[in-house]
Amino acid sequence: MANIGYIQMVRHCNQNCGFCSNPETPFFHNLEQIHQIVDDFVSRDYFGVIMTGGEPTLSPILPEAIAHARANGLHVRMITNGQKLADWDYCKSLADAGLQHVHVSIHSHKHKLEDFLTGTPGSLDWAEKALTNLGKTNITVNINTVINRYNCDHLHENIEWFIQNFPFIRHFVWNNLDPSIGRATSNQYFTARLQDIEVSLSKAMRMLAETGRSFRVERVPLCYMTEFAHCSTETRKIVKSEERIVHFLDNKGTVRQTEWGHLYADVCNVCSLRSICGGLFDRGNAYDPNELSPIFSDPKPIIQRIVQDLQSDPAWRMAKFKNLAAIPAAHQGKSGAQQSVTGGEVSRPGKVQAPTGERLTEMAMDPKRKTDHTARDWTPETAGWHPSDDEDDVDTGLVVPPEPVAIGRVPASRLEVRSGQE
Ligand code: SF4
Numbered sequence: 352m353a354n355i356g357y358i359q360m361v362r363h364c365n366q367n368c369g370f371c372s373n374p375e376t377p378f379f380h381n382l383e384q385i386h387q388i389v390d391d392f393v394s395r396d397y398f399g400v401i402m403t404g405g406e407p408t409l410s411p412i413l414p415e416a417i418a419h420a421r422a423n424g425l426h427v428r429m430i431t432n433g434q435k436l437a438d439w440d441y442c443k444s445l446a447d448a449g450l451q452h453v454h455v456s457i458h459s460h461k462h463k464l465e466d467f468l469t470g471t472p473g474s475l476d477w478a479e480k481a482l483t484n485l486g487k488t489n490i491t492v493n494i495n496t497v498i499n500r501y502n503c504d505h506l507h508e509n510i511e512w513f514i515q516n517f518p519f520i521r522h523f524v525w526n527n528l529d530p531s532i533g534r535a536t537s538n539q540y541f542t543a544r545l546q547d548i549e550v551s552l553s554k555a556m557r558m559l560a561e562t563g564r565s566f567r568v569e570r571v572p573l574c575y576m577t578e579f580a581h582c583s584t585e586t587r588k589i590v591k592s593e594e595r596i597v598h599f600l601d602n603k604g605t606v607r608q609t610e611w612g613h614l615y616a617d618v619c620n621v622c623s624l625r626s627i628c629g630g631l632f633d634r635g636n637a638y639d640p641n642e643l644s645p646i647f648s649d650p651k652p653i654i655q656r657i658v659q660d661l662q663s664d665p666a667w668r669m670a671k672f673k674n675l676a677a678i679p680a681a682h683q684g685k686s687g688a689q690q691s692v693t694g695g696e697v698s699r700p701g702k703v704q705a706p707t708g709e710r711l712t713e714m715a716m717d718p719k720r721k722t723d724h725t726a727r728d729w730t731p732e733t734a735g736w737h738p739s740d741d742e743d744d745v746d747t748g749l750v751v752p753p754e755p756v757a758i759g760r761v762p763a764s765r766l767e768v769r770s771g772q773e
Contacts, residue, residue: 353398355428357597358388360402360410363720366432367470370499370541372533373405375723378600378714385416387712388598389423395596399426401454405600408435414448421449428452430495433481434474442481446488453485454495454524459502460512468501482517493522498552498571503543507554514562523559524584525552527570530637542637549575556582570613570632573624574644581656585611585629590657601722604710616640624650 362376380388392400400420407413407429420427429445433455436442457478459465465475485492494513498506506525513520528535530542548571556579559566568576569584580586587593594609615630622628622645631638 353591354395354594354596355399355401355426356388356392356395356397356595357401357403358385358416359598359600360385360404360407360413360416362405362600363409364404364406364432365409365434365471366406366474368468368497368534369470369538370468370497370528370533370535372529372535373403373599373601374534375405375720376601377716377718377720377722379410379717380416380598380600380712381715382412382415382419384712384715385412386419389416389420389425391711392420392425392596393423397425397596399428401428401430403430406432406434408441408445414444417445417448417450421451426451428454430454430456431481432456432469432474433478434471436481436484437477439484439487442484442488446490450490452491452493454493455481455485456495456497457509458496458499459505460509461505464501468499479516482520486517486519491522492517492520493524494520495524495526498525498527498543498548499541500543500547501541503548504551506548506551507558508551510555510558514558514564521564523555523564523566525555525566525568525571527568527632529570529632539637545572545575545638545642552576553578570629572631572643573628574622574646577646577648580624580627580653581660583629585613586627586653587657589627589629590654591661598711600714602708604708614640616643618643618645621645623647624653626650627653 358380359373361379362373364371364375389400402410402413402416402420404410408431410416413429417427417429427450429450429452431453436445436453436455455478457465457475458468460475462475465478466472482492496502496506496509502509510523513523527548528542530536530539535541552568552571552575556566556568556576560579565582566579567582567584567587568579571583573580573583573586576583588611594607596605596607597603598605611629613630613632615625617640619625619628619630624646627650631640631643
């Protein structure tokens with residue numbers, strides 16, 4: 352399996368994103384602990400490791416940690432806000448240590464909005480310098496974007512901007528906001544409705560596909576990305592039977608996730624994609640099951656497409672998926688393990704493994720730091736950013752592809768109107 356593990360290097364950060372899923376704690380991993388974790392990933396035959404945080408570049412042992420993981424055969428990646436990589440010498444030092452791939456988190460190409468989202472004036476300027484520096488190394492670069500209420504209307508404009516300014520970036524990752532953990536639990540106003548995401552996300556995905564780029568989307572149900580269902584992170588994990596281990600620097604401890612379904616509504620029970628769909632991410636009760644609509648199309652082409660992608664993925668051992676027949680029957684368009692509906696609205700399959708607090712290794716602690724999950728006491732309005740504030744909008748001259756047509760989808764709202772008329 353092409354499994355990838357995560358190590359939180361530190362939990363403090365040089366940004367203050369309002370929806371941060373892993374805000375500050377006093378803990379960090381020292382080099383001895385990193386060695387233990389890396390050895391464990393290697394013994395499990397994991398393909399790679401992602402150094403994350405907090406902001407991993409604030410860990411003084413990051414270069415040594417990268418070198419150790421690389422020397423032990425792991426593909427070494429990092430998720431970063433890019434602030435420190437704006438320094439060329441530092442950027443180069445990580446490349447020299449063996450870093451192979453970086454996910455830079457950027458949520459909007461609009462400077463003022465990005466300042467607001469990251470709680471850090473000038474954050475986009477630093478991130479741009481980081482991308483320029485990374486472009487001079489042999490480290491490959493992805494962009495990670497958290498979909499939220501304030502950027503969900505211009506995800507496609509972000510993509511135009513990246514294509515125009517950083518054409519070497521070939522892969523993008525969208526994570527729909529997780530409203531159930533970290534700072535987002537206090538700042539619920541960041542959560543977008545699925546309906547508000549759909550149009551811009553569809554345009555953005557089309558644009559990437561038409562320019563030969565790739566992408567993944569996490570925590571968006573397949574009924575909101577039917578045309579690109581094969582790019583759903585959950586769907587790919589389900590089809591490939593992948594897992595991931597995260598070493599958190601908080602009371603969650605070491606979490607191994609082997610199941611990728613979230614919550615399912617009544618309508619999911621008649622949906623043909625139920626067995627390969629992650630459903631509604633609703634651990635924070637922020638997303639509305641009434642926004643889901645069943646799909647009535649064959650899931651096999653989606654599965655076949657994922658299998659085809661594996662053939663060009665050097666990380667994947669092809670033996671298991673040489674043809675569609677090798678895919679577990681549960682993923683071949685059969686109903687799969689349908690969950691009973693409880694509470695009248697959503698079923699709770701219990702697939703996401705609850706953190707137990709157990710951990711592979713101890714955490715070190717910095718007494719100068721404390722846990723900070725507090726809400727931000729400022730809003731877009733008090734921060735001086737307003738949705739009509741478009742001075743940073745850039746006309747890149749690229750043509751936005753037409754809106755894609757959803758396949759086999761009947762919006763629940765339309766069904767409701769019809770039944771009312773009848
Ligand atoms: S209706 Fe349910 S199972 Fe079908 S695509 Fe939407 S969330 Fe997934």
